[in-house]
Amino acid sequence: MLFFKPYKAPIKGAVVLITGAGSGIGRLMAVEAARRGARAVIVWDLNAESGAETAGMAEAAATAPRFRSGAFTVDVTDAEAVHEAAAQTLSEYGRVDILINNAGIVTGKPVLETTDRDVQRSFEVNTIAHYRTVREFLPGMIARDRGSVVTIASAAGLVGVPRLSDYNGSKFGAVGFAQSLREELRHMGSHVHTLLYCPYYISTGMFAGVKTKFSLVLPILTPEKVATQVLDAIDKGTQFKVHPPIVRLVQILQAFPVPFMDAMVEFFGVADTMNEFTGRAGDATK
Numbered sequence: 001m002l003f004f005k006p007y008k009a010p011i012k013g014a015v016v017l018i019t020g021a022g023s024g025i026g027r028l029m030a031v032e033a034a035r036r037g038a039r040a041v042i043v044w045d046l047n048a049e050s051g052a053e054t055a056g057m058a059e060a061a062a063t064a065p066r067f068r069s070g071a072f073t074v075d076v077t078d079a080e081a082v083h084e085a086a087a088q089t090l091s092e093y094g095r096v097d098i099l100i101n102n103a104g105i106v107t108g109k110p111v112l113e114t115t116d117r118d119v120q121r122s123f124e125v126n127t128i129a130h131y132r133t134v135r136e137f138l139p140g141m142i143a144r145d146r147g148s149v150v151t152i153a154s155a156a157g158l159v160g161v162p163r164l165s166d167y168n169g170s171k172f173g174a175v176g177f178a179q180s181l182r183e184e185l186r187h188m189g190s191h192v193h194t195l196l197y198c199p200y201y202i203s204t205g206m207f208a209g210v211k212t213k214f215s216l217v218l219p220i221l222t223p224e225k226v227a228t229q230v231l232d233a234i235d236k237g238t239q240f241k242v243h244p245p246i247v248r249l250v251q252i253l254q255a256f257p258v259p260f261m262d263a264m265v266e267f268f269g270v271a272d273t274m275n276e277f278t279g280r281a282g283d284a285t286k
């Protein structure tokens with residue numbers, strides 16, 4: 001089927017579920033979705049307190065009549081917990097129109113310092129959880145032939161960076177998952193929309209300490225800008241977005257011999273970005 005386009009899934013009037021919305025861009029997307037007229041915003045996060053706080057912020061920003069928000073304390077690495085929370089979500093809200101798989105973690109360790117637990121946890125949160133939530137909420141979208149599944153991946157899902165082997169691997173996995181999902185839906189003629197979003201570093205604290213060499217072309221992004229961009233992309237029906245746009249160059253560079261690609265990674269300072277990384281202590285050990 002050539003030039004197949006999924007239907008748009010506007011935020012206005014939608015029931016939106018965001019994983020990892022207790023902080024960072026997830027929180028900002030929750031508040032902005034409420035401001036844009038979402039009918040309900042559902043927050044899933046490991047952290048009960050911050051999740052409830054986001055739900056309250058969404059409530060305060062909401063513009064839709066009879067808006068509802070709710071927070072569920074869910075560890076997306078726990079298959080049973082995801083299944084139970086999904087059942088409760090569907091029984092309380094009836095449906096999920098827009099699912100944003102946003103929860104993510106990073107260890108920032110050189111490969112030889114990573115443990116099995118680090119690697120497993122990174123893949124569990126950053127990749128495997130996406131399969132779980134999609135299994136719960138995609139069937140309803142397919143039945144209605146409407147909806148959107150959003151994958152918050154990363155530029156680190158497109159290019160390898162020192163000290164990100166577990167994160168890179170898991171984000172490449174998320175990119176592969178999202179691409180396969182899009183192809184599968186298109187191939188079966190479903191109009192459910194998917195968005196794969198791959199941003200460069202964002203100043204949320206998750207990657208505290210990272211440095212960028214050329215801040216004009218490769219700026220550290222503000223969480224506000226990213227949250228707005230993701231919601232704009234959903235509203236417009238965009239299916240793949242990287243930010244800043246120069247990150248797209250990676251896909252062209254990959255067609256060249258490896259030493260040239262590596263020289264560009266050095267030149268743009270990407271290989272040094274993680275040198276002073278501190279991150280959020282405790283992320284990998286939760």
Ligand SMILES: NC(=O)c1ccc[n+]([C@@H]2O[C@H](COP(=O)([O-])OP(=O)(O)OC[C@H]3O[C@@H](n4cnc5c(N)ncnc54)[C@H](O)[C@@H]3O)[C@@H](O)[C@H]2O)c1
Nearest residue numbers: 020022023024025046075076102103104154201202204206
């Ligand atoms: N910050 C960046 O530089 C950057 C760059 C590219 C992509 N991203 C991606 O964007 C997404 C959001 O990042 P952020 O910067 O807002 O991070 P953040 O650390 O501010 O927020 C992540 C949220 O996920 C939650 N979370 C972590 N593990 C969880 C689990 N097992 N179950 C449920 N919730 C869990 C945390 O409690 C937190 O509220 C992540 O997927 C991240 O990989 C971030």
